[in-house]
Amino acid sequence: MHSAVNVSGLRKTFGQGDSAVAVLSDLGFDLPAGSSLALMGRSGSGKSTLLNILCGLEQVDAGTVTLFGECGRTADWPRLRRERIGVVFQEANLMPTLSLLDNVRFRASLAGQPETRCQHWLEVLDIGELGHRFPDQVSGGQRQRAALAMVFAMAPDLILADEPTGSLDRNTANEVADELFRLQGDTGCSLILATHDPELAARCQQTLDLGHRSGG
Numbered sequence: 001m002h003s004a005v006n007v008s009g010l011r012k013t014f015g016q017g018d019s020a021v022a023v024l025s026d027l028g029f030d031l032p033a034g035s036s037l038a039l040m041g042r043s044g045s046g047k048s049t050l051l052n053i054l055c056g057l058e059q060v061d062a063g064t065v066t067l068f069g070e071c072g073r074t075a076d077w078p079r080l081r082r083e084r085i086g087v088v089f090q091e092a093n094l095m096p097t098l099s100l101l102d103n104v105r106f107r108a109s110l111a112g113q114p115e116t117r118c119q120h121w122l123e124v125l126d127i128g129e130l131g132h133r134f135p136d137q138v139s140g141g142q143r144q145r146a147a148l149a150m151v152f153a154m155a156p157d158l159i160l161a162d163e164p165t166g167s168l169d170r171n172t173a174n175e176v177a178d179e180l181f182r183l184q185g186d187t188g189c190s191l192i193l194a195t196h197d198p199e200l201a202a203r204c205q206q207t208l209d210l211g212h213r214s215g216g
């Protein structure tokens with residue numbers, strides 16, 4: 001099976017001289033297309049930094065990152081972020097002035113995907129009735145479902161999820177996680193999920209623990 005993501009010898013340090021903090025050092029892993037990886041480790045261990053590197057928003061100090069066979073140094077990152085990499089954060093980053101359905105339509109159109117399927121994605125995520133509502137008119141769990149609808153509507157090859165259920169109560173978190181894993185399996189996209197929740201991490205096929213570092 002070919003790789004969705006390959007990382008080798010990756011090093012990332014913030015700051016210089018005495019104030020330098022080595023966040024990631026000699027990190028390597030391979031994520032086969034269609035599979036899932038949990039990034040574990042306590043707060044400050046570098047999970048978000050690694051996700052930022054994997055969507056081209058942070059430079060590395062050493063090592064290589066390859067996505068879908070494209071070398072990170074020469075990749076067209078804006079195009080990858082628009083069309084192939086979907087990102088989900090702890091708090092759904094919806095546009096407050098757009099309805100849920102228009103948020104999904106906007107994300108789909110950026111990726112060159114048909115807007116006609118957007119209502120379908122809301123229905124798949126069980127918020128089909130709420131498409132006309134604005135983000136501040138629904139619950140946190142419903143906003144997170146809308147964020148997942150946005151990501152799946154862009155038909156991504158890779159989803160980067162940063163503590164995607166971290167702001168939700170346990171039951172809602174489980175429901176949202178169920179949808180994420182179900183749709184990831186159905187669509188065959190790859191998933192990298194940062195979490196400090198061992199139960200959530202155990203649902204991924206691979207686990208990478210960044211937790212043994214001395215990050216703040």
Ligand SMILES: Nc1ncnc2c1ncn2[C@@H]1O[C@H](COP(=O)(O)OP(=O)(O)O)[C@@H](O)[C@H]1O
Nearest residue numbers: 014023042043044045046047048049050215216
């Ligand atoms: N832009 C930055 N400048 C300096 N230090 C940073 C920056 N971003 C993150 N860090 C530091 O890098 C470490 C890892 O942070 P982060 O990747 O956010 O960890 P996690 O997501 O695992 O909580 C922390 O010590 C944090 O303070």
Ligand SMILES: [Mg+2]
Nearest residue numbers: 047048049162
């Ligand atoms: Mg983080």
